[in-house]
Structure formats: C-alpha cells, structure tokens
Amino acid sequence: MIEAVGLTKRYGSKLAVDDLSFTVKPGKVTGFLGPNGAGKSTTMRMMLGLDRPTAGKVLIDGKHYTELKNPLRTLGALVDAKWVHPNRSAHAHLKWMARSNGIPTKRVDEVLDIVGLSEVAHRRAGGFSLGMSQRLGIATALLGDPKILMFDEPVNGLDPEGIHWIRRFMQRLAAEGRTVLVSSHLLSEMAQTAEELVVVGRGKLIAQCSTEEFVDSASNTSVRVRSPQAEQLGEVLTSNGLAVTRENQQDQHTLLVPDGGTEQVGELAAKHGFVLHELTVQRGSLEEAFMQITGQEVEFSTGRGNDPAAPATGDVPVAAAER
Amino acid sequence: MTLLAVERMKLFTTRSPWWCMIVALALTVGFGALYAATLPAEFTFDVAATQSGGQLGMMVIMVLAALAVTTEYRFGTIKATFQAAPNRTAVMLAKSTVVTALAFVVGEIAAFAAWGVSYLISGNEVLALDTSQEWVQLTGLGLVYAGAALYALAVGMLVRQSAGAISLVLVWALLVESLVQLLPRVGNDLYDWMPFAAATRFLMQSGGAETSMSSQLPEPPIGPWASLVYFLAIGVVLLVLGIVTVRQRDA
Numbered sequence: 001m002i003e004a005v006g007l008t009k010r011y012g013s014k015l016a017v018d019d020l021s022f023t024v025k026p027g028k029v030t031g032f033l034g035p036n037g038a039g040k041s042t043t044m045r046m047m048l049g050l051d052r053p054t055a056g057k058v059l060i061d062g063k064h065y066t067e068l069k070n071p072l073r074t075l076g077a078l079v080d081a082k083w084v085h086p087n088r089s090a091h092a093h094l095k096w097m098a099r100s101n102g103i104p105t106k107r108v109d110e111v112l113d114i115v116g117l118s119e120v121a122h123r124r125a126g127g128f129s130l131g132m133s134q135r136l137g138i139a140t141a142l143l144g145d146p147k148i149l150m151f152d153e154p155v156n157g158l159d160p161e162g163i164h165w166i167r168r169f170m171q172r173l174a175a176e177g178r179t180v181l182v183s184s185h186l187l188s189e190m191a192q193t194a195e196e197l198v199v200v201g202r203g204k205l206i207a208q209c210s211t212e213e214f215v216d217s218a219s220n221t222s223v224r225v226r227s228p229q230a231e232q233l234g235e236v237l238t239s240n241g242l243a244v245t246r247e248n249q250q251d252q253h254t255l256l257v258p259d260g261g262t263e264q265v266g267e268l269a270a271k272h273g274f275v276l277h278e279l280t281v282q283r284g285s286l287e288e289a290f291m292q293i294t295g296q297e298v299e300f301s302t303g304r305g306n307d308p309a310a311p312a313t314g315d316v317p318v319a320a321a322e323r
Numbered sequence: 324m325t326l327l328a329v330e331r332m333k334l335f336t337t338r339s340p341w342w343c344m345i346v347a348l349a350l351t352v353g354f355g356a357l358y359a360a361t362l363p364a365e366f367t368f369d370v371a372a373t374q375s376g377g378q379l380g381m382m383v384i385m386v387l388a389a390l391a392v393t394t395e396y397r398f399g400t401i402k403a404t405f406q407a408a409p410n411r412t413a414v415m416l417a418k419s420t421v422v423t424a425l426a427f428v429v430g431e432i433a434a435f436a437a438w439g440v441s442y443l444i445s446g447n448e449v450l451a452l453d454t455s456q457e458w459v460q461l462t463g464l465g466l467v468y469a470g471a472a473l474y475a476l477a478v479g480m481l482v483r484q485s486a487g488a489i490s491l492v493l494v495w496a497l498l499v500e501s502l503v504q505l506l507p508r509v510g511n512d513l514y515d516w517m518p519f520a521a522a523t524r525f526l527m528q529s530g531g532a533e534t535s536m537s538s539q540l541p542e543p544p545i546g547p548w549a550s551l552v553y554f555l556a557i558g559v560v561l562l563v564l565g566i567v568t569v570r571q572r573d574a
Binding site for chain 1: 394404405407
C-alpha cells in the first residue's frame with residue numbers, strides 16, 4: 001500500500017508536483033498515467049526518499065521509505081534502467097544490491113533467470129541494449145521479493161515480445177497480492193495492463209479511478225451502423241429522435257448514432273426490414289479520454305497546426321497560454 | 324558492517340580503482356628507483372629521499388577517491404545506493420572508510436617498496452632504518468595518503484562531477500599551495516598553514532626536530548606531528564561538510 005498525502009515538490013519557481021494525494025492498493029496493477037513532464041518520475045523519486053518533498057509525505061505501508069529496514073525487501077523499484085555502472089557486470093550490480101539488504105546471493109541468479117539475463121550476467125552492463133537494461137532494472141526491483149513494486153515506464157525500449165512479457169508479469173505480481181504501480185504515458189499500454197488509474201497532469205491529480213470508469217467518464221460511446229440502405233435507415237432513425245452523422249463523406253453506407261444503443265438501432269432496422277452489415281458500439285479509446293481530460297495539463301504541447309504529427313488535443317486550449 | 328562490505332564490492336567491481344592503485348604504486352616506486360639509480364655518488368642519500376615519488380602517488384590516490392564518489396553520481400548508481408540504503412550518512416561514512424583504508428594500505432606498500440627498491444639499487448647503508456624518524460618517514464606515507472583521500476572524497480561529494488572534483492583537488496595540492504608562497508609579506512606565513520604543506524612537513528619530519536631536510540625557511544609554527552593532526556583534521560571537517568551536503572540535496 002502506497003499513500004501520498006499532499007505531496008508537493010518545487011524546483012525553484014517550477015512546481016513539479018502540486019499537492020498530490022492518492023493511494024495505491026494491493027492486489028491490482030495501478031497505472032500512474034500522465035504526459036511527459038507531469039511529475040510522475042519526481043513523485044516516484046520522492047516515494048524512494050531520493051528527492052525530499054517540499055511539502056506533504058508519502059508512506060509505504062504506513063512508514064516513510066527512509067524508515068524502512070532493508071527497504072528493497074519492502075519496495076522494489078525500477079525508476080531508471082541506466083542507474084548501473086557501465087563497467088560493472090549485471091551480476092556484480094545485483095550482488096552488491098542484494099548484500100546491502102541481507103538478501104542471499106542465490107537470489108541474484110534467480111532474478112537474472114526470471115528476466116532472462118542469465119547468459120549475459122557477467123558481461124558489462126554498459127554494453128546492454130535498452131531492452132536488456134530494462135530487464136536488469138526489473139531484476140533489481142524483484143531482488144528483495146518485495147510486497148510493493150514500482151516501475152517507471154517499464155516498456156520503454158522493449159520489443160513486442162518483451163512488452164507482452166512485462167504486461168503479463170505485472171498482472172501476475174498483482175494477482176499474488178502485491179501492490180504494483182506502473183507509470184506510463186502510453187495510454188493504450190495502460191488500458192491493457194492497469195485495472196486502476198492514478199492520472200496526473202502538470203503535477204496535479206486529475207483522476208483516481210478504475211480504468212473502465214476513466215474511459216466511460218471521459219468518452220462518449222456511439223453506435224456505428226453499416227447498411228446498403230443507409231440513406232433510408234438514417235431517415236427512420238432521425239424520425240425516432242436519434243441524431244445521425246456520417247463517419248465520412250466518401251462512405252455513404254456507414255452511419256454514426258452518438259446517443260443510440262445497439263438494441264434500439266437494431267430493432268428499428270428490423271422493423272423496417274433494412275439489411276445491416278455491421279452494428280457495433282464505438283467506445284472512445286483511452287487515448288481520447290486522456291486527451292480530453294488532460295489536454296489542458298500537457299506540459300510541452302506542440303503548436304497545433306504546425307506539426308501534422310502533433311497529437312490532437314481536442315478543443316481545449318493548450319496550457320502554454322496560461323504560463 | 325554490511326555497508327562496508329557493499330562499498331568494498333562496489334569499489335573493486337569496476338576497473339578504474341585497480342588502475343589507480345597500480346599507477347600510484349608504480350609512480351612512487353618507479354620514481355624512487357630512478358632517483359636511487361641516477362643519484363651521483365657524491366650526493367648524500369637518505370630515507371626521505373627514497374620517497375620523492377610519494378607526492379605523485381598521492382595525486383593518483385586523490386583521483387581514485389574523488390572518482391569513488393563522482394562516478395556514482397555520473398552513472399546514477401548513487402540513487403540505487405540510497406534506494407538500497409536510505410541512511411546517507413552511513414553510506415558515505417562506509418564509502419569513506421573503505422577508500423581511506425585502501426589509500427592507507429597503498430601508501431604503506433608504496434613507501435616500503437620505494438625504500439626497498441632504492442636500497443637494493445644503491446646498496447647505501449645510509450638507507451638502513453635505524454632511527455624512529457626514518458620509520459615515520461616510511462609509515463607516515465600511508466597516513467598522508469589516507470588524509471589526502473578524505474579531501475578528495477569530500478570534494479567529490481560537494482562537486483559531484485569527476486572533472487571538476489579532480490581538477491579542484493589537483494590544482495589545489497599541486498599549484499595553489501605553492502603559489503601562496505609568492506604572495507608578498509603574508510605568503511610564507513600562509514603557506515605554513517596550507518594543509519598539504521603540513522602533510523609534507525610531517526613526512527619530512529621537519530620543523531621542531533633537526534633533520535637533514537630542514538631548509539632555509541624560517542621555523543614553521545607547528546611540529547611534524549601537530550602538522551599531521553592539522554592535515555587530518557581539515558580533511559575530516561571537509562568530509563563532514565560533504566556528508567551534510569549529500570544529506571540535504573536531492574540524490
């Protein structure tokens with residue numbers, strides 16, 4: 001269990017974390033979600049006692065991190081996979097970490113095996129790829145077999161197989177009753193991994209709820225219906241009080257019904273004998289929900305219009321204006 | 324105890340400390356040997372003269388000590404360290420203990436090796452260790468290396484950056500202290516209170532007692548043993564400052 005209470009961190013005039021309060025409960029994967037620069041890593045460093053909060057506190061099972069005896073056995077964390085001396089081998093790195101918390105050396109080989117680094121255990125860590133470093137970081141987190149685990153952007157640099165592996169792995173850790181906090185700015189990733197979400201933007205808490213609730217509250221569902229008689233179907237739906245839009249102008253056969261349910265649309269179609277090729281619920285993606293809610297909280301928003309690759313932030317004015 | 328073992332493991336599982344130790348030994352012994360081999364017969368030789376490479380070795384030991392701290396910051400392993408052991412004072416004390424102990428051992432080996440090699444080369448009976456002063460001139464090198472390591476560790480903690488910390492300690496020990504002598508009127512008095520000058524005074528066992536090395540300079544204010552205490556005390560003060568700073572700052 002992790003509890004943050006009024007956590008605040010100020011760097012000079014910049015407020016990196018602003019009065020953040022949330023709890024992370026055991027038995028579930030909790031996603032720590034926010035755009036780059038939202039204060040996720042700073043929050044995690046404060047959890048580990050590396051950065052001193054300007055105000056507020058964060059408690060690990062009711063204690064400050066610095067009060068924990070052999071902290072690696074309570075909280076395992078991967079904050080930055082590059083926190084390894086490049087000339088030290090993976091094995092030597094884990095060995096000193098283990099020794100510092102009274103963890104038997106055989107555990108080093110175990111965790112190296114779990115993350116699949118046994119073969120390169122004695123190679124210098126500086127020669128590792130980003131994916132291998134990430135695995136070494138995960139091994140470090142697992143070293144003390146802790147009840148609480150924290151991963152900052154763990155899928156960074158992993159190949160699809162690695163991503164799949166870590167996703168399953170975190171869910172398994174949570175299923176064992178552990179507390180798992182995973183930060184990411186990749187929303188699609190979180191949608192597949194996390195049950196609970198703590199959403200932050202510009203250092204402030206935006207939401208703490210289940211992933212499902214987050215998507216529901218933020219995005220509208222609509223019904224997509226495809227029919228060769230779309231024209232006539234559209235008229236029937238409109239006369240029954242449903243708003244109808246087209247998905248795009250080229251496709252004459254597809255309609256979107258923002259307020260309708262599939263039952264209602266399907267029944268109306270049957271009553272009038274229309275042929276349907278498709279009838280689906282369109283659920284807003286986590287990305288859309290996120291953009292809608294955090295649009296104004298994005299730290300480094302790209303100038304819209306200049307860059308076609310820039311993420312659409314909806315109609316919310318970009319935050320740069322208020323700074 | 325655990326932290327001492329951890330710091331020892333960290334120090335010896337990378338290559339640069341090994342290189343620094345080898346270089347420190349080679350410089351001290353090599354320079355002493357060269358001196359012995361090239362000294363013309365009519366010049367007087369003594370035990371203190373076999374230690375002429377000691378200063379060089381000390382510089383390398385300071386590089387080792389500074390790097391022991393700064394590479395941790397450079398590679399972020401300091402964060403991993405504080406994550407594993409949140410008591411920063413204990414961590415830094417353990418690191419300082421390991422590094423100063425190592426510096427001491429290297430200093431002792433270097434001193435006796437340089438003396439032994441010089442003795443073999445010159446065969447000069449003058450080099451026999453028959454006074455307590457001569458013993459101190461050899462065994463003292465370890466103490467001075469350990470003290471020098473304290474300075475470098477402290478500067479490493481304050482500066483956190485390899486190039487900056489190394490230049491600072493080397494420029495201080497090699498240049499600033501000597502340049503102070505050039506200041507008109509106050510130069511010589513100030514120089515007497517420079518820490519590395521005090522360390523040299525201890526090694527040479529000059530000031531107070533009469534020695535072969537007593538120079539034309541006016542008598543220094545404190546004797547050799549007081550000079551050693553002074554040198555070590557400043558090192559300890561700097562180290563405390565360093566540790567306090569490490570505690571205050573974000574890792």
